[in-house]
Amino acid sequence: MKVHLGGELIDAEQACVSPFDAGYLYGDGIFDTLRCYSGFPYLLAEHIKRLAQEAELLQLPFDPSPGTWNHLIRELLEANELLEVDARVRLQISRGGEPDTNHIDTDPDRITPMVFLHARPVSEHTRRLQEEGVSVLTMQSAFARGNFPQIKSLNYLPSIMALRFARAQGHEEAILVNRQNKLLEGATSNIFLLRGETLRTPSPRLGLLPGVTRARVMHLARELGLKVEEAASELRDLVTADEVFLTGSVKEIVPVVAVDGSAIAGGKVGPWTRKLLKAYHEDVNKARTAGNVSSSS
Ligand SMILES: Cc1ncc(COP(=O)(O)O)c(C=O)c1O
Incomplete structure (x- = not known):
């Protein structure tokens, strides 16, 4: 290498x-x-x-x-x-x-x-996660990413510890919350909850890394006709959501089908998550065809 x-x-x-x-x-x-x-x-x-x-x-x-x-x-x-x-x-x-x-x-x-x-x-594993969905483990607020959450610094210990705990218990990703039990993000991803035709993701003001993929997915979701809002959600909103998914540059969009061992929406990957992943891949192809490395509109 x-x-x-x-x-x-x-x-x-x-x-x-x-x-x-x-x-x-x-x-x-x-x-x-x-x-x-x-x-x-x-x-x-x-x-x-x-x-x-x-x-x-x-x-x-x-x-x-x-x-x-x-x-x-x-x-x-x-x-x-x-x-x-x-x-x-x-x-x-x-x-x-x-x-x-x-x-x-x-x-x-x-x-x-x-x-x-x-x-x-x-890895091929990433594609399998997109198809089958993943289970996540929620963590205590001590695992939130510290005082400068908007910086992806080399001081990545809270995320690594959270992820290790989650993986050791058979979950793909750890979900971080703040002291008020409001959802923040995944250890290495952002989180979205869909209810009806409203897509909600935590606001960066709560203290999280505003992912590049998160911003693009918000844009694509609006283009597909969803109402998109940056607002706080609680842990219990996860189990009652119609669909939950994670975003990140490598994983793109990964459906969440269970949280702390409880199924979300019957444990099935939701139709909007699939639609968004398709739109995301189309966006990649469009950008690649244009060969453009400057900002997307
Ligand atoms: C803590 C955290 N939140 C969110 C993300 C997603 O960011 P992006 O979409 O820019 O890859 C990452 C990516 O690794 C991350 O580490």
């Missing part, structure tokens, strides 16, 4: 980062995962925009041009023979640093960040 590290395409076995990189020391850095469809990085501009916003909050030097990232991704996919398949690509920028770096007082512009990209094929 080849990876992009510090501007060079190298063998994964040769990839080394200093333990004095503040990404390693403090989780000081950001990352993003996007999906490439036969070499096409879908919604690349939106992913880069979010990374740029996060980089600004962390005062992390960052190149905000989608063209630059498109070039790096293409080189990476080509080197790994992933241009003809669907691939998940991780873009990561950590603070950088050397043995004598003072990570608190040094002007961030004087430390060169470490840029790291790697790619893997999207």
